[in-house]
Amino acid sequence: MGLMTLDVPEASAGYSHYGVLARFETAKALYRACEAVRDAGYSKWDALTPFPVHGLEKAMGLKPSKLPFLVLATGLSGAGLGFALQSWVHIQGYPLIISGKPLFTWPAFVPVTFELGVLGAALGAVLGMFAFNKLPTYHHPLFRSKNFTRVTDDGLFIAIEAWDPKYDDRDTAEFLSGLGAVEVEHVPIDDPADDSDGGGAA
Amino acid sequence: MAQSQDNTQEPVAGRAPLIVGGYDFRSLTEAVAVPVERKTPIGWWFFFLPSLAMLGLFGVSIGWLFWEGTGIWGLNNPVNWGFAIVNFVFWVGIGHAGTLISAILFLFRQKWRTSINRAAEAMTIFAVMCALVFPGIHVGRVWVAYWMFPLPNQMDMWPNFRSPLIWDVFAVSIYGTVSLMFWYVGLIPDLATIRDRAKTRIKQIAYGIFALGWRGSHRNWLHYERAYLMLAGLATPLVLSVHSVVSMDFATAQLPGWHTTIFPPYFVAGAIFSGFAMVMTLMLICRVLFEMEDIITMRHLENMAKIMLLTGCMVGYAYGIEMFIAWYSGNPYEQFAFANRALGPYAWAYWIMVSCNVLTPQLFWFKKMRNHIGWLFISSILINIGMWFERFVIVTSSLHRDFLPANWDYYQATFWDFASLIGSFGLFFTMFCLFARFLPLVATAEVKTVLPEADPHQGEELVRVVPAGAGTEPAPQAAPAGGGGS
Numbered sequence: 001m002g003l004m005t006l007d008v009p010e011a012s013a014g015y016s017h018y019g020v021l022a023r024f025e026t027a028k029a030l031y032r033a034c035e036a037v038r039d040a041g042y043s044k045w046d047a048l049t050p051f052p053v054h055g056l057e058k059a060m061g062l063k064p065s066k067l068p069f070l071v072l073a074t075g076l077s078g079a080g081l082g083f084a085l086q087s088w089v090h091i092q093g094y095p096l097i098i099s100g101k102p103l104f105t106w107p108a109f110v111p112v113t114f115e116l117g118v119l120g121a122a123l124g125a126v127l128g129m130f131a132f133n134k135l136p137t138y139h140h141p142l143f144r145s146k147n148f149t150r151v152t153d154d155g156l157f158i159a160i161e162a163w164d165p166k167y168d169d170r171d172t173a174e175f176l177s178g179l180g181a182v183e184v185e186h187v188p189i190d191d192p193a194d195d196s197d198g199g200g201a202a
Numbered sequence: 203m204a205q206s207q208d209n210t211q212e213p214v215a216g217r218a219p220l221i222v223g224g225y226d227f228r229s230l231t232e233a234v235a236v237p238v239e240r241k242t243p244i245g246w247w248f249f250f251l252p253s254l255a256m257l258g259l260f261g262v263s264i265g266w267l268f269w270e271g272t273g274i275w276g277l278n279n280p281v282n283w284g285f286a287i288v289n290f291v292f293w294v295g296i297g298h299a300g301t302l303i304s305a306i307l308f309l310f311r312q313k314w315r316t317s318i319n320r321a322a323e324a325m326t327i328f329a330v331m332c333a334l335v336f337p338g339i340h341v342g343r344v345w346v347a348y349w350m351f352p353l354p355n356q357m358d359m360w361p362n363f364r365s366p367l368i369w370d371v372f373a374v375s376i377y378g379t380v381s382l383m384f385w386y387v388g389l390i391p392d393l394a395t396i397r398d399r400a401k402t403r404i405k406q407i408a409y410g411i412f413a414l415g416w417r418g419s420h421r422n423w424l425h426y427e428r429a430y431l432m433l434a435g436l437a438t439p440l441v442l443s444v445h446s447v448v449s450m451d452f453a454t455a456q457l458p459g460w461h462t463t464i465f466p467p468y469f470v471a472g473a474i475f476s477g478f479a480m481v482m483t484l485m486l487i488c489r490v491l492f493e494m495e496d497i498i499t500m501r502h503l504e505n506m507a508k509i510m511l512l513t514g515c516m517v518g519y520a521y522g523i524e525m526f527i528a529w530y531s532g533n534p535y536e537q538f539a540f541a542n543r544a545l546g547p548y549a550w551a552y553w554i555m556v557s558c559n560v561l562t563p564q565l566f567w568f569k570k571m572r573n574h575i576g577w578l579f580i581s582s583i584l585i586n587i588g589m590w591f592e593r594f595v596i597v598t599s600s601l602h603r604d605f606l607p608a609n610w611d612y613y614q615a616t617f618w619d620f621a622s623l624i625g626s627f628g629l630f631f632t633m634f635c636l637f638a639r640f641l642p643l644v645a646t647a648e649v650k651t652v653l654p655e656a657d658p659h660q661g662e663e664l665v666r667v668v669p670a671g672a673g674t675e676p677a678p679q680a681a682p683a684g685g686g687g688s
Binding site: 026027028030031046047048049050051052053054055056057059060062064065067068071075085086089090093094096098101105108109111112114115116118119121122123125126128129130132133135136137138139140142143148149150151152153154157 | 226227228231352358359360361362363364366368369372373376379380383384386387390391394395397398399410411414415416417418419420421422423424425426427428429432433436437439440443447450647648650651655656657658659660
């Protein structure tokens with residue numbers, strides 16, 4: 001999880017552009033366009049939206065998140081460690097006979113076992129989500145685009161990356177405008193100060 | 203903005219809009235982000251400064267407590283648990299409505315929750331903060347408060363995991379942690395919105411750090427939404443367990459008045475009841491102060507009133523069952539404890555509790571009262587007073603007359619008891635004021651998903667319910683965000 005690193009694969013070496021960024025006017029248009037990009041066989045691309053457009057993963061051909069498996073594992077670990085801690089404390093660490101009860105009083109350990117299981121699962125869900133999403137990633141070529149600030153407001157975007165095998169500077173841009181994009185621009189990789197070569201409305 | 207449209211009626215065809223006022227994505231962003239960005243409104247200081255003063259009182263009362271000891275409180279021999287535990291249970295309970303709104307209503311796909319969940323979750327966190335102060339400070343020897351945690355130490359001593367008090371430590375602290383994570387995950391996209399709109403470098407960096415570089419990638423949303431769903435699924439049993447565990451602090455004791463099996467569900471219902479009352483109080487103020495009447499609409503308020511009616515009736519039922527079981531048990535100590543509760547020295551507190559908690563919500567049977575802003579506000583305050591007294595009645599009226607009449611005494615709160623109660627409200631409201639000033643009060647990204655144009659299949663069969671412009675701007679719903687583009 002690279003703090004302060006570009007979320008750009010090594011493949012980007014030698015490319016002058018990050019890729020093409022296209023803005024769509026409605027969620028419906030974006031959905032249709034995603035289906036078309038998927039069907040055209042692109043693989044290094046993304047849809048960028050201010051809110052989760054429901055069902056877009058189908059249009060993009062993405063597989064469901066694997067996060068639940070991680071959450072299950074961390075949850076069970078939390079519960080297991082919690083139960084082990086309590087058993088160890090009462091059998092080994094500090095054995096005290098209270099009210100003539102046995103040392104291994106497992107029913108009394110249930111609440112803390114449960115709570116620690118929830119803690120483990122919740123930490124797994126949040127930290128796992130950060131890891132899967134490579135968050136935090138404070139620098140990204142897309143932030144070079146002036147237009148892109150709209151992605152957290154009302155902008156619905158598709159970005160196709162330059163190292164996609166099917167990518168072509170001109171054809172891909174034309175393909176996206178053909179799908180109904182209202183703005184199409186090339187996003188540079190370097191030089192944060194420079195955004196002059198982007199922004200050309202198609 | 204006045205009430206521009208009544209959305210409390212379900213139309214015959216289709217559903218009433220969740221938010222009114224003809225918002226599109228951009229104007230919604232504006233409505234939520236502008237209160238964070240503009241100059242602080244005067245009204246905000248009006249709430250913040252008194253809260254800060256109350257927080258100062260909290261600091262003084264805790265400082266004096268640490269210096270002098272728990273003798274400054276009105277505790278006596280049978281009543282060893284006073285305001286500290288009452289306030290603790292009260293504040294934990296307040297928090298529960300936030301989790302109910304953010305997690306349980308999410309699992310039930312109650313989309314109206316999106317307008318209020320952010321503020322309700324924030325309320326949860328601040329309430330848990332207030333709650334956690336009390337067990338920390340009430341132990342007497344505060345310098346050994348760390349004994350509550352299973353930390354290796356030179357005495358080779360460990361906590362007793364068979365005690366509900368240690369369950370409580372785990373339940374409440376984990377509840378606070380999970381609520382904080384849930385709230386923060388929900389905030390990330392909205393922090394990114396504020397970052398992208400920020401005009402100054404300081405704001406860009408401050409909000410940017412916490413936005414983690416979020417860029418709305420759908421590959422990210424996929425994991426994000428899954429994480430959110432998992433957190434909701436985890437928070438739901440967690441919240442039910444927390445107040446159940448809190449109730450076991452009492453229920454596992456043998457004291458008449460505490461030793462009842464009804465406590466866990468009864469405490470959970472009461473917690474949600476009081477929490478919704480607090481959400482109501484806060485939302486009624488915020489929606490006016492931050493001009494969000496069209497986002498936090500009458501429909502939201504009415505739905506909350508319905509939940510308050512339901513949980514209020516559950517609480518009333520629990521009061522009745524407690525009395526019935528005390529009689530039916532044939533146990534003279536139980537019978538005495540409950541007769542004494544209603545007729546003894548603390549009868550005044552008992553009847554405040556019954557009238558506030560059982561009678562007040564009954565007016566919500568009438569739609570007119572569920573839509574009456576003034577009554578909603580008054581009843582939300584009354585319910586919170588009643589719910590505080592519920593905990594007071596449970597704690598003190600059970601303790602002050604125990605098995606041996608020679609032990610009997612009357613607990614009278616001192617100035618410092620009240621100072622810590624008022625002070626905890628200071629902590630709560632100070633935190634809430636800061637939240638309402640510096641963070642987006644409404645989960646913008648989530649509310650956008652309930653706008654009709656967020657549906658990628660919005661098509662011929664679905665017709666957008668355009669507000670029949672009652673006096674406000676006509677707001678013809680063109681393509682969303684036509685303004686700045688192309």
